Every structure is written in C-alpha cells, then in structure tokens.
Amino acid sequence: MGAVDVWAQMPTQRFAEEPWLATLLRWTGKTGERMATTAAQTLAAMDAGGVEIALLSAWHGPKGDLISNDEVAAMVDAAPDRFRGLVSVDLNDPMGAVRAIREHTAGGKFVGVRIVPWLWDLPPNDRRYYPVYVACVEAGVSFCTQIGHTGPLCRSEPGRPIPYLDEVLLDFPELKVIGGHAGYPWVEEVLSLARKYPNFYVDTSAYSVHRLPAALVEFMRGQGRTRVMFGTNWPMLSPKRCLERLDELGLDDQARDLFLGGNARRVFGLA
DSSP states (O other), X not given: OOEEEEEEOXXXXXXXXXXXXXXXXXXXXXXXXXXXXXXXXXXXXXXXXXXXXXXXXXXXXXXXXXXXXXXXXXXXXXXXXXXXXXXXXXXXXXXXXXXXXXXXXXXXXXXXXXXXHHHHTOOTTSGGGHHHHHHHHHHTOEEEEEOSOOSSSXXXXXXXXXXXXXXXXXXXXXXXXXXXXXXXXXHHHHHHHHHHOTTEEEXXXXXXXXXXXXXXXXXXXXXXXXXXXXXXXXXXXXXXXXXXXXXXGOOOHHHHHIIIIIHHHHHHTOO
16 A cells, blocks of 8 residues: 555645745745645655555634635545545634534544644644544544644744643543654654653654654654654655655664554544
C-alpha cells in the first residue's frame, strides 16, 4: 500500500490571499497565485511521491472559513478513493461546531477535525475547544492540531505542548490527538507527551524528512515507531520533496511502513 499524507490542503483564493501567508511563501519560493491548487495537481504530486491517500484540511479562523467543509467535501468527491477530509469549525460557535462535526463525520468522507491554534491565538486548553473534543470522542474521530513554532508571523505560544496539550490529554484520555509540524523547538516536550499519553501522536508535516529533529528520528526508530505519521503540508511541500532522503533516517522496514502509512491507517480508520 502507498503512503498516507495526514496534512494536506487545496487552498482556495481566500486562503491564498491571507497576509500571514507571506512568510511561508517566501520560505518555499511560491506566490499567492500559485497556492490555489486543483485536484489534478494534488493527485499528480501524490503519485510522484508514492502517496495513496491524502487528508485534506478545511480551515476556519476567527474571520470565517478559508477552506470550507463543503469545499473539502467537493474535493473528496473528485477522487473519493484518494482523498479524505478533516473538518474545521468556528470555536466561537460551540453548538454549531458540534453540529458540523456530527454532520460531516457521519458518512466517512471526513475522518477527523483540524484546528490550527495560532490562527485563533488560542492554546488548545482554552474552554472554547472543549465542546469540539467531546464531539470528536462521540464521533470516534481524531483531533488534529499544530504544535511548535509558527511559520506565519503569528504568536508561537499556542503551539507549545506543555502545559496546553498536557492538560487536554489529561482531561480527555479517550481523545486521539495528532500534533502536526513536529513541535520544534519544543521537541523534548512533544516526546514527553508521546511517552506519557497513549493517544497522542506526532506528524512530520512541514518538514522534509532529512530536516526532522534528531530526537524525533531516534524516537521513530524505537519505542515511538507506532506514534509518528507522515505529512507534507501540501502544497507548501510536495510528497516527493519530503521523502527524497527517507533512507537517511535509518528506519527498519517495520518502522518505515508504520511511519509512511500504517499508523495513519490505524488511527484514522482508513481502509
């Protein structure tokens, strides 16, 4: 089976025009005009990198949606054997958020929920997230978030794992949480949570694998082989670019298979 990319999106023009995107575009050498991405372009990039399934994120922030759940549903419909969706919700509308999670995860098209803390400038232990966590547990889906510093010029503090995620994982032991973007510079905090909580996972999105922190790679080789998933942050990075130096990580066959797709298939319930 091919790899699973647990963090991808197909940006809309609304997303591409966000001013906070400027630093990411500078780092990746892209422009806003090149951010809006089609299903055909995404599938071609997936094929080039050996990715079988990509999880496409909706994006919702304080000013409204940047990629709506309905737009993601239409993207999934364009290639239902290759795409699944991740719901995003309005944290300021708790009942609307719960209803959206129940509605969109009911049919199997959406397999999780994603909230990006820096977009809201709210760490994940804020009370506005808690109805979302209950809805995720009730629906049997994972909660995906961002950990570590921010590429955009926004505060990084909401992405710090301890104390914020530590408190969430204590309060919701049944909730499966995937922390995206590896967690730098708080990698030791990330790994301490992964060792402490059986339902906390890490994804490597936003990194080419040869740039991953050494402590995370060591974790992937050993006791953390069941806890780390592959992601890209497409279209900021392509699967091929992310994986071109995979052999340098020194993963054995089992650890490699779990990282590339086995962990994601198990946690997200992918066929």
